[in-house]
Amino acid sequence: MAVPAASGRALLLAFAVAMLHAAVCESNHTRFAMVARGRGGNAPSLRPDGGEGKGLAAVPAPAPSGSLGGCGCQPAPSGSLRCGCQPAPPPEEGFLNDKLKVLYPVIQAFKRNVTCDPKGVTASWVGTKLCDSFTGGGMYKGFYCDYPPDDPGTLTIASIDFNGYGLCAPSIAGFVDAFPDLALFHANSNNLSGNVPDLTGLRYFYELDLSNNNFSGSFPDTVVPLGGLLFLDLRFNRFVGTVPAPIFDLSVVALFLNNNGFYGRIPDNFGSTTAQYLVVANNQFTGPIPRSIYNTSASLSEVLFLNNRLSGCLPYEIGLVEGLTVFDAGGNEITGPIPLSFGCLGSVEELNLAGNQLYGHIPDVLCLLAKTGKLQNLSLSDNYFHSVGPHCMELVRSRLLDVRLNCIVGFPKQRAALECSRFYADPPQHCPFVPHIPCNLPGFRPPVALPDHLQGGGN
Numbered sequence: 055m056a057v058p059a060a061s062g063r064a065l066l067l068a069f070a071v072a073m074l075h076a077a078v079c080e081s082n083h084t085r086f087a088m089v090a091r092g093r094g095g096n097a098p099s100l101r102p103d104g105g106e107g108k109g110l111a112a113v114p115a116p117a118p119s120g121s122l123g124g125c126g127c128q129p130a131p132s133g134s135l136r137c138g139c140q141p142a143p144p145p146e147e148g149f150l151n152d153k154l155k156v157l158y159p160v161i162q163a164f165k166r167n168v169t170c171d172p173k174g175v176t177a178s179w180v181g182t183k184l185c186d187s188f189t190g191g192g193m194y195k196g197f198y199c200d201y202p203p204d205d206p207g208t209l210t211i212a213s214i215d216f217n218g219y220g221l222c223a224p225s226i227a228g229f230v231d232a233f234p235d236l237a238l239f240h241a242n243s244n245n246l247s248g249n250v251p252d253l254t255g256l257r258y259f260y261e262l263d264l265s266n267n268n269f270s271g272s273f274p275d276t277v278v279p280l281g282g283l284l285f286l287d288l289r290f291n292r293f294v295g296t297v298p299a300p301i302f303d304l305s306v307v308a309l310f311l312n313n314n315g316f317y318g319r320i321p322d323n324f325g326s327t328t329a330q331y332l333v334v335a336n337n338q339f340t341g342p343i344p345r346s347i348y349n350t351s352a353s354l355s356e357v358l359f360l361n362n363r364l365s366g367c368l369p370y371e372i373g374l375v376e377g378l379t380v381f382d383a384g385g386n387e388i389t390g391p392i393p394l395s396f397g398c399l400g401s402v403e404e405l406n407l408a409g410n411q412l413y414g415h416i417p418d419v420l421c422l423l424a425k426t427g428k429l430q431n432l433s434l435s436d437n438y439f440h441s442v443g444p445h446c447m448e449l450v451r452s453r454l455l456d457v458r459l460n461c462i463v464g465f466p467k468q469r470a471a472l473e474c475s476r477f478y479a480d481p482p483q484h485c486p487f488v489p490h491i492p493c494n495l496p497g498f499r500p501p502v503a504l505p506d507h508l509q510g511g512g513n
């Protein structure tokens with residue numbers, strides 16, 4: 055089924071959202087650009103562990119351990135890899151249409167650039183049947199065809215899915231950018247290197263998955279102008295440097311930047327993101343979680359900041375992001391008390407703040423969420439909290455709340471008293487305590503709803 059051009063974006067969005075909720079899609083839709091998912095079941099699986107938020111940062115499927123065979127030109131024993139050392143003469147006839155005829159030399163040129171192919175997929179890139187998979191054939195593995203919206207009579211390559219192929223190539227420039235009707239490029243777990251080409255000429259392009267490859271250098275700025283992008287996955291590469299602020303202005307549904315070498319502050323326009331899934335974990339980001347996060351409240355569901363070097367106070371505004379189901383800022387240098395606004399996170403299932411420099415009283419309204427909300431796992435270990443209320447006590451007993459390695463007198467496995475008194479004598483930063491709770495909590499009434507200017511601080 056072709057996507058009508060006018061409503062294409064809305065439909066694509068619907069598709070992408072549907073995709074995000076399907077770990078593995080077994081159906082065989084032939085919707086434009088949906089082919090890769092239907093056939094291979096290879097869609098980027100956002101929650102590969104089947105529901106725990108941690109899946110978002112999980113290591114992508116490891117590369118096949120088969121030999122990374124070199125591609126010399128010596129006569130190869132039958133069944134071994136073919137790397138295009140002796141390209142077949144270009145066929146003139148037999149292409150389904152001119153679009154495919156133009157794409158043939160592009161694929162052959164990329165094939166010559168491939169330096170390892172442990173699964174031997176490039177051996178199937180011969181002949182004129184570029185759309186063989188459309189009719190269930192086995193030629194041109196990784197290439198999937200469909201009818202483009204503006205030319206419903208011409209079958210062409212709509213999607214490339216190299217997930218798990220382990221291909222090595224020094225460049226994807228001159229390749230991915232040469233498919234004018236491409237909507238998806240999925241290349242999880244390969245060994246692709248070089249620059250990310252300018253893909254702005256690809257009208258229908260909306261998913262880029264370069265995760266677990268060999269890309270390096272600074273953030274690939276070429277993705278910034280991709281206004282149609284819904285899914286951007288750069289995790290597990292060797293990118294370094296700052297992240298350009300306009301990335302958070304893209305109307306993506308999912309943005310994965312984790313496990314690279316990104317550093318610098320998370321840009322202040324972070325809150326402009328439309329992402330539902332956003333992972334910046336396991337980088338070297340510094341500075342605070344931007345207060346603009348309140349602005350994501352219409353969309354953000356799972357956000358992972360864990361294992362960076364974020365500091366500063368925990369923003370009150372996080373409590374305004376009503377739809378959060380997973381919030382993970384563990385393993386940073388964040389300080390201050392937990393704002394009472396966290397008690398408004400009625401959908402949160404997993405909240406991890408372990409391994410920071412948080413202090414004060416653990417808000418009982420937060421622990422109440424295990425009863426009135428959906429909270430299942432609250433990790434606050436390895437901080438400097440000094441006390442807990444009755445609801446939190448219950449969670450500690452039922453092991454939903456981990457408070458090991460804090461400063462809670464009378465609790466097991468706490469920090470040494472001296473360490474705690476030193477910390478409290480000179481906390482890393484003074485953070486405002488905001489007593490206001492910006493929501494109506496079932497079973498909890500703030501003592502008095504004072505006007506803002508009359509609210510006292512203190513803890």
Ligand SMILES: *[C@@H]1O[C@H](CO)[C@@H](O)[C@H](O)[C@H]1NC(C)=O
Pocket residue numbers: 082084
């Ligand atoms: C889709 O799958 C069904 C069975 O799962 C099969 O009968 C049908 O031929 C397939 N359609 C296409 C277009 O591949």
Ligand SMILES: *[C@@H]1O[C@H](CO)[C@@H](O)[C@H](O)[C@H]1NC(C)=O
Pocket residue numbers: 160161163164167224225226227228229
């Ligand atoms: C092949 O590699 C060269 C050198 O890296 C590059 O310029 C060219 O665009 C590549 N061609 C394809 C089709 O990948």
Ligand SMILES: *[C@@H]1O[C@H](CO)[C@@H](O)[C@H](O)[C@H]1NC(C)=O
Pocket residue numbers: 116117118122220221243244245266267268
């Ligand atoms: C990439 O190549 C390196 C070195 O050959 C290898 O150790 C690694 O497993 C490869 N990664 C993938 C995803 O194929």
Ligand SMILES: *[C@@H]1O[C@H](CO)[C@@H](O)[C@H](O)[C@H]1NC(C)=O
Pocket residue numbers: 222223245246247268270
């Ligand atoms: C990974 O990229 C580096 C350049 O950044 C290159 O020297 C190396 O050969 C690449 N590894 C593979 C397996 O392609």
Ligand SMILES: *[C@@H]1O[C@H](CO)[C@@H](O)[C@H](O)[C@H]1NC(C)=O
Pocket residue numbers: 322323324325326327346349
């Ligand atoms: C909030 O989001 C809107 C669009 O989603 C954006 O125009 C605005 O600049 C954002 N404000 C902040 C503070 O990020």
Ligand SMILES: *[C@@H]1O[C@H](CO)[C@@H](O)[C@H](O)[C@H]1NC(C)=O
Pocket residue numbers: 384406408431432433
């Ligand atoms: C709870 O979350 C912590 C930190 O994210 C994690 O280490 C732990 O395994 C989780 N516990 C359960 C039971 O899921």
